[in-house]
Amino acid sequence: MKTIHTIKVLLALAIAGINAVNAQDSLPSWNDTAPKKAIIAFVEKVTKEGSADFVLPAERIATFDNDGTLWAEQPMYFQLFFALHQVKILAPQHPEWKDKEPFASLLKGDVKAALAGGEKAILEIVMATHAGMTTEEFEKSVKDWIATAKHPTTGRPLTEMVYQPMLELLTYLRANGFKTFIVSGGGIEFMRPWTEKVYGIPPEQIVGSSGKTKFEMRDGKPVLVKLPAIDFIDDKEGKPAGINSYIGRRPIAAFGNSDGDLQMLQWTAAGSGQRFCLYVHHTDAEREYAYDRESNIGQLDKGLDEAKAKGWTVVSMKEDWKRIFTYER
Amino acid sequence: MKTIHTIKVLLALAIAGINAVNAQDSLPSWNDTAPKKAIIAFVEKVTKEGSADFVLPAERIATFDNDGTLWAEQPMYFQLFFALHQVKILAPQHPEWKDKEPFASLLKGDVKAALAGGEKAILEIVMATHAGMTTEEFEKSVKDWIATAKHPTTGRPLTEMVYQPMLELLTYLRANGFKTFIVSGGGIEFMRPWTEKVYGIPPEQIVGSSGKTKFEMRDGKPVLVKLPAIDFIDDKEGKPAGINSYIGRRPIAAFGNSDGDLQMLQWTAAGSGQRFCLYVHHTDAEREYAYDRESNIGQLDKGLDEAKAKGWTVVSMKEDWKRIFTYER
Numbered sequence: 001m002k003t004i005h006t007i008k009v010l011l012a013l014a015i016a017g018i019n020a021v022n023a024q025d026s027l028p029s030w031n032d033t034a035p036k037k038a039i040i041a042f043v044e045k046v047t048k049e050g051s052a053d054f055v056l057p058a059e060r061i062a063t064f065d066n067d068g069t070l071w072a073e074q075p076m077y078f079q080l081f082f083a084l085h086q087v088k089i090l091a092p093q094h095p096e097w098k099d100k101e102p103f104a105s106l107l108k109g110d111v112k113a114a115l116a117g118g119e120k121a122i123l124e125i126v127m128a129t130h131a132g133m134t135t136e137e138f139e140k141s142v143k144d145w146i147a148t149a150k151h152p153t154t155g156r157p158l159t160e161m162v163y164q165p166m167l168e169l170l171t172y173l174r175a176n177g178f179k180t181f182i183v184s185g186g187g188i189e190f191m192r193p194w195t196e197k198v199y200g201i202p203p204e205q206i207v208g209s210s211g212k213t214k215f216e217m218r219d220g221k222p223v224l225v226k227l228p229a230i231d232f233i234d235d236k237e238g239k240p241a242g243i244n245s246y247i248g249r250r251p252i253a254a255f256g257n258s259d260g261d262l263q264m265l266q267w268t269a270a271g272s273g274q275r276f277c278l279y280v281h282h283t284d285a286e287r288e289y290a291y292d293r294e295s296n297i298g299q300l301d302k303g304l305d306e307a308k309a310k311g312w313t314v315v316s317m318k319e320d321w322k323r324i325f326t327y328e329r
Numbered sequence: 330m331k332t333i334h335t336i337k338v339l340l341a342l343a344i345a346g347i348n349a350v351n352a353q354d355s356l357p358s359w360n361d362t363a364p365k366k367a368i369i370a371f372v373e374k375v376t377k378e379g380s381a382d383f384v385l386p387a388e389r390i391a392t393f394d395n396d397g398t399l400w401a402e403q404p405m406y407f408q409l410f411f412a413l414h415q416v417k418i419l420a421p422q423h424p425e426w427k428d429k430e431p432f433a434s435l436l437k438g439d440v441k442a443a444l445a446g447g448e449k450a451i452l453e454i455v456m457a458t459h460a461g462m463t464t465e466e467f468e469k470s471v472k473d474w475i476a477t478a479k480h481p482t483t484g485r486p487l488t489e490m491v492y493q494p495m496l497e498l499l500t501y502l503r504a505n506g507f508k509t510f511i512v513s514g515g516g517i518e519f520m521r522p523w524t525e526k527v528y529g530i531p532p533e534q535i536v537g538s539s540g541k542t543k544f545e546m547r548d549g550k551p552v553l554v555k556l557p558a559i560d561f562i563d564d565k566e567g568k569p570a571g572i573n574s575y576i577g578r579r580p581i582a583a584f585g586n587s588d589g590d591l592q593m594l595q596w597t598a599a600g601s602g603q604r605f606c607l608y609v610h611h612t613d614a615e616r617e618y619a620y621d622r623e624s625n626i627g628q629l630d631k632g633l634d635e636a637k638a639k640g641w642t643v644v645s646m647k648e649d650w651k652r653i654f655t656y657e658r
Contacts, residue, residue: 058531135573179533192577202387203577204508204534213573215566215592222595224573231574237544244464244542244553245560246575248521248532263544266551 026172029165029323035278035315039169042276043176046252053274057177061251063207063243063264064170066184066191068257068298069280070199072161072325074289075152076115076297079126079186082145084111086129089141094128103128118296123230126187127211131228135189135213138226142193159198160327165315166255166280167326170199178253183207183243185235185260189226207246209234239264257282258298262306269310277312279303284318288325355501358494358652364607364644368498371605372505375581382603386506390580392536392572392593393499395513395520397586397627398609399528400491401480401654403618405444405626407487408455408519411474413440415458418470423457432457447625452559455516456540460557464518464542467555471522488527489656494644495584495609496655499528507582512536512572514564514589518555536575538563568593586611587627591635598639606641608632613647617654 030036046055067073087097087106097103102114102121115121130138149158170180180201182191188208195201212231213224234242240263243251253276254261254268265277281300282291293301307314317324359365375384396402416426416435426432431443431450444450459467478487499509509530511520517537524530541560542553563571569592572580582605583590583597594606610629611620622630636643646653 058525061533188574188577196387204390204575206577210574213570215569215596222569222592222599224569224596240544240551240553241542245517245539246533248517248535263551267544270551 026175027165027168029168029321031320031322033320035313035320038313039172039276039278042253042274043173046274047176055252055273059249059252060173060176060178061181061247061249062173062178062253063181063183063247063251063255063268064166065256065258065261065264066182066186066208068282069255069261070162070166070170070182071158072151072163072288073298074291076111077122077186078149078158078161079190080111080115080122081149081152081158082142082190083125083129085145085149086141087125090129090132093132119235123209123233126190126209127228127230130187130189131211131226134223134225136223138189139193142190146194154325154327156325156327159194160325162198162326163280163321164323164326164328165321167199169255170201173253174200179205181205181207181243181247181251183234183239183254183264185209185233185238187211188234207234207242209238235260237263240267243267252276254278255280256303258300259303260298262303265303265312266306269312277307277310279307279312279314281314281316283316284321284324286318288317290318355504356494356497358497358650360649360651362649364642364649367642368501368605368607371582371603372502375603376505384581384602388578388581389502389505389507390510390576390578391502391507391582392510392512392576392580392584392597393495394585394587394590394593395511395515395537397611398492398584398590399495399499399511400487401617402627403620404481405440406451406515407478407490408515409440409444409451410478410481410487411471411519412454412458414474414478415470416454419458419461422461448564452538452562455519455538456557456559459516459518460540460555463552463554465552467518468522471519475523483654485654485656488523489654491527491655492609492650493652493655493657494650496528498584499530502582503529508534510534510536510572510576510580512563512568512583512593514538514562514567516540517563536563536571538567564589566592569596572596581605583607584609585632587629588632589627591632594632594641595635598641606636606639608636608641608643610643610645612645613650613653615647617646619647 027036045053067077102117102125105114151161182201186208188206188210191206191208192203195206210231212227212229214227250271251268254265255278257280269275269277282289356365374382396406431446431454434443480490511530515537517535517539520535520537521532524535539560541556541558543556579600580597583594584607586609598604598606611618
């Protein structure tokens with residue numbers, strides 16, 4: 001077994017060498033502005049063996065928000081498109097929805113009225129439409145839906161409304177021994193069926209909001225039934241708690257785009273040694289969307305101030321990204 | 330980057346080849362009885378590319394109970410030794426414990442009376458002694474304790490009260506592309522500080538029982554404070570729920586030793602394709618302990634019947650293991 005270990009070590013060193021050479025080419029969709037330089041400088045510091053800043057590969061944990069950080073979140077969270085789809089499919093089994101908000105408005109096609117209840121209404125819709133079935137049935141419903149779901153404005157598959165520069169960043173970090181995680185306010189079981197294919201992040205590296213489940217035997221076969229009860233909300237103060245619960249290590253790098261990510265970035269920054277915190281700032285009304293302090297979705301207000309005060313990296317999509325979505329050629 | 334990928338693939342194939350040759354020598358502490366043969370047959374089936382039983386490496390999830398499966402659990406769960414240690418340290422801050430069971434008995438040194446309340450009393454002790462501090466402080470207290478904690482009968486460090494054949498099994502599975510997880514009724518934050526060193530299993534691959542935490546700022550620094558409230562009990566029906574929540578994939582192999590693991594084994598067995606379920610049966614009163622259907626700790630009753638009915642592998646420690654603890658030479 002020693003031989004295998006030696007080969008592994010040699011290969012790891014070889015890969016590290018190749019990566020170092022390729023570093024500048026690993027982020028081709030990033031302009032050569034400050035954010036790209038800051039990312040590369042950080043990665044080179046923590047991967048340089050023998051230096052005071054060196055971090056063992058096992059501790060190279062990087063956490064990414066999903067909505068608005070890895071894929072778009074306008075005109076509304078994509079998980080809501082799924083929920084609306086599910087409301088229509090499930091409505092015949094829920095006659096009470098006709099008189100109950102936010103479902104009543106949704107079924108009338110008035111999405112705006114339904115979402116007037118804010119984050120709480122959203123979670124209610126999500127939990128109600130994500131429950132009452134087994135985890136396997138739910139997984140199938142997500143897979144079926146995402147295979148054809150299109151964005152209302154661009155007409156592109158939602159899985160192509162993904163930011164190309166962030167995909168490159170994920171790959172670059174992994175090539176440098178980082179383990180990449182998603183830590184999202186979105187539903188954990190909503191993300192897991194497709195994140196491996198789209199981002200290269202496996203189910204066990206997804207942290208998200210969740211509903212309770214119940215183990216039971218159906219015809220002698222064990223199933224987990226999804227209950228209409230919230231178990232955990234992975235947003236704001238929930239993000240460090242989710243990281244502690246699911247990962248059990250403090251990240252050394254964290255990436256977000258909203259005030260919902262602020263506590264995750266604070267938690268990451270508060271560790272010892274080199275730390276990297278980055279906000280994606282939606283500044284490109286032409287190629288994507290422009291929103292921050294006043295937005296209902298993905299509000300970035302306190303976070304923007306804190307980023308400035310703490311010297312965190314802020315990416316201006318307009319200035320710092322050559323290409324935005326994966327479908328652009 | 331293509332070159333790197335090619336090298337990786339070639340190396341993976343080379344390692345796979347070496348492992349196949351070494352398979353028989355990877356489990357030297359196992360007798361050449363049925364369990365060892367069943368393990369090797371299973372691993373060879375699911376790793377044979379092109380065969381109908383082949384399982385992609387990403388889906389080779391193996392889950393292990395901890396207490397009584399990877400390390401001993403007699404004369405009581407080792408986490409309780411830690412809790413007793415903590416009760417003594419924390420008692421001055423909790424004058425009310427003097428009149429409150431199970432703490433009162435503990436402080437008088439009457440462990441038996443304290444534990445008369447069963448699993449519920451145990452969890453109460455654990456939660457009370459594991460709360461009221463930050464996650465970092467708690468981690469340090471576990472590390473400090475386990476560095477010197479000894480077993481009351483053998484006098485050995487608790488980290489050597491680990492089953493050598495199971496360590497070999499973990500290594501053998503990982504060498505064959507499996508990702509190994511612990512899914513234990515024990516505290517997730519109690520295990521994480523030492524499982525990587527002892528079992529080679531990193532914090533993010535530990536699932537266990539947990540308490541709630543609260544994010545707060547202390548002197549401008551974010552901390553997570555451990556609350557005296559149970560968040561999740563990872564036992565019995567909780568194990569499949571924990572697997573679903575933390576791992577998000579169904580294991581293809583599961584290893585336990587008690588009725589507390591039964592639902593995890595059922596959940597594992599109920600997937601499609603090749604599945605492997607194993608019970609460690611404590612049958613060796615001389616070298617370890619002998620207990621099953623009547624035991625208060627690690628009761629194995631229903632599980633033993635179901636293993637027989639379903640043809641699961643049952644390891645008799647006495648018959649199937651050459652060596653038990655890692656400290657035996």
